[in-house]
Amino acid sequence: MSSSIQTKNFNLYYGTFRALIDVNLDIPGQRITAMIGPSGCGKSTLLRSFNRMNDLIEGVHVNGQVLVRGEDIFREDTDLISLRKKVGMVFQRPNPFPLSVYNNITFGLEVHRLRKRREFSRIVEESLRDVMLWDTLKDRLDRTALSLSLEQQQRLCIARVLAMKPEIILMDEPCSSLDPIATLKIEELMQTLKAHYTIVIVTHNMQQAARASDLTGFMYLGKLIEFNETPVLFTRPADKMTENYISGKFG
Amino acid sequence: MIRAHFEECIGKLEKELMDMGDLVVQAIRLSMKALQTLDTGEAEKIITEDKQINHMRRDMEHKCINLIATQQPVATDLREIISLLDIVSNLERMGDHAKGIAQIVKMNGPQPLLTPLAEIPQMADKTVDMIRKSLDAFINRDADSATRIFNEDNTIDGLKERVYRELFRHMVENPKATTQATYLIWATHNLERIADRVTNICEQILFLVNG
Numbered sequence: 001m002s003s004s005i006q007t008k009n010f011n012l013y014y015g016t017f018r019a020l021i022d023v024n025l026d027i028p029g030q031r032i033t034a035m036i037g038p039s040g041c042g043k044s045t046l047l048r049s050f051n052r053m054n055d056l057i058e059g060v061h062v063n064g065q066v067l068v069r070g071e072d073i074f075r076e077d078t079d080l081i082s083l084r085k086k087v088g089m090v091f092q093r094p095n096p097f098p099l100s101v102y103n104n105i106t107f108g109l110e111v112h113r114l115r116k117r118r119e120f121s122r123i124v125e126e127s128l129r130d131v132m133l134w135d136t137l138k139d140r141l142d143r144t145a146l147s148l149s150l151e152q153q154q155r156l157c158i159a160r161v162l163a164m165k166p167e168i169i170l171m172d173e174p175c176s177s178l179d180p181i182a183t184l185k186i187e188e189l190m191q192t193l194k195a196h197y198t199i200v201i202v203t204h205n206m207q208q209a210a211r212a213s214d215l216t217g218f219m220y221l222g223k224l225i226e227f228n229e230t231p232v233l234f235t236r237p238a239d240k241m242t243e244n245y246i247s248g249k250f251g
Numbered sequence: 252m253i254r255a256h257f258e259e260c261i262g263k264l265e266k267e268l269m270d271m272g273d274l275v276v277q278a279i280r281l282s283m284k285a286l287q288t289l290d291t292g293e294a295e296k297i298i299t300e301d302k303q304i305n306h307m308r309r310d311m312e313h314k315c316i317n318l319i320a321t322q323q324p325v326a327t328d329l330r331e332i333i334s335l336l337d338i339v340s341n342l343e344r345m346g347d348h349a350k351g352i353a354q355i356v357k358m359n360g361p362q363p364l365l366t367p368l369a370e371i372p373q374m375a376d377k378t379v380d381m382i383r384k385s386l387d388a389f390i391n392r393d394a395d396s397a398t399r400i401f402n403e404d405n406t407i408d409g410l411k412e413r414v415y416r417e418l419f420r421h422m423v424e425n426p427k428a429t430t431q432a433t434y435l436i437w438a439t440h441n442l443e444r445i446a447d448r449v450t451n452i453c454e455q456i457l458f459l460v461n462g
């Protein structure tokens with residue numbers, strides 16, 4: 001299995017605070033990888049490292065390596081725009097732009113001048129189909145995205161990422177503002193997407209990681225404690241700390 | 252798809268359960284044949300092949316545990332997996348009983364058997380029939396059928412009583428035949444235990460269907 005994201009002795013500091021400590025990780029493509037761990041252990045920080053979103057934060061510095069498809073993304077000459085196009089991100093709360101459904105999807109294409117305008121409607125349709133919104137919204141593309149249900153908004157946000165033709169999709173607690181049914185639907189969507197993308201999801205919901213992922217990493221205080229096939233991690237964790245956490249003995 | 256994935260896994264497990272049932276039925280049939288023909292070579296083979304049944308049990312248990320840990324099944328889904336686990340372990344123990352009969356064949360060696368065995372193979376046929384029907388009832392979630400099969404165990408107990416009486420009579424009339432009669436009592440006991448395990452499966456089906 002080809003690796004999609006690799007980290008090598010990766011450390012990240014917020015000022016003097018070391019938020020990620022010697023993280024070594026190898027995330028394969030066409031799989032769903034979940035990162036779990038108690039609040040503040042560094043899951044989001046790690047996820048944001050994969051497309052250098054932490055660069056936007058004052059005082060951040062890193063050492064070690066993050067390789068995306070073999071390329072060291074912290075090299076000087078990395079093109080951040082194309083990196084973030086290749087490595088898309090879905091956030092905790094659906095954050096559609098206060099624009100129409102259609103323009104939510106075309107916005108990024110326009111900003112980055114990625115496609116010819118005449119291709120837009122095809123891309124809108126494809127992206128909405130991929131997130132299973134097309135049939136519901138095809139006659140209402142000019143409606144404001146803010147009028148959609150939260151689940152639909154989150155789907156739209158995923159469609160917006162898909163429109164950029166990414167290779168990797170990062171999701172930071174993508175279901176935490178959704179009800180259980182909507183959560184399951186997003187999880188199902190992830191399953192259909194994984195054939196074509198590398199998906200990395202951060203979740204504080206262990207059951208979700210167990211259900212929806214192929215691989216799971218457990219983090220604690222900035223360290224990656226254990227990384228394993230999901231069924232193995234949830235039935236025979238190698239580390240006592242993982243066992244305690246997934247059994248609800250701390251966290 | 253999460254739901255589809257779960258159902259696919261259950262479907263595969265049910266298929267494996269039926270395959271395991273086939274192996275167990277085959278082991279029982281072969282053990283009867285070995286007993287009737289006093290074929291110790293065949294008996295040896297049954298004993299070796301029991302490992303395959305044990306292996307299937309472990310493998311299926313492992314898969315069930317993974318499903319419980321990762322899919323957090325509830326309600327019917329949970330009862331389904333618990334039932335699978337239970338039935339798998341009952342089938343595996345049936346395999347052990349078939350092995351037990353094979354071991355008796357080895358112990359008996361080439362000495363001709365005591366009486367014509369008519370009722371023992373009849374018990375075996377009946378038991379095999381109950382196993383097959385109970386697995387079908389499981390797959391079809393058929394509680395009525397499970398109840399009927401459960402009651403068929405009385406027939407097995409009746410046959411067992413008759414065989415025992417016959418063999419006890421032999422022992423009394425001919426004390427030299429005691430060892431051989433005892434072998435056949437053990438063989439009969441193994442069959443009776445197999446049928447008991449079918450009733451466990453039937454109870455499990457009622458649990459699955461009725462909660």
Ligand SMILES: Nc1ncnc2c1ncn2[C@@H]1O[C@H](COP(=O)(O)OP(=O)(O)O)[C@@H](O)[C@H]1O
Nearest residue numbers: 014019037038039040041042043044045046057
């Ligand atoms: N912008 C920031 N500035 C300083 N510290 C931060 C910042 N963001 C996160 N941290 C700290 O880094 C650690 C990891 O945070 P985070 O990656 O958000 O954890 P998680 O996603 O696992 O809850 C926490 O101790 C948090 O307080």
Ligand SMILES: [Mg+2]
Nearest residue numbers: 043044045202
């Ligand atoms: Mg976080």
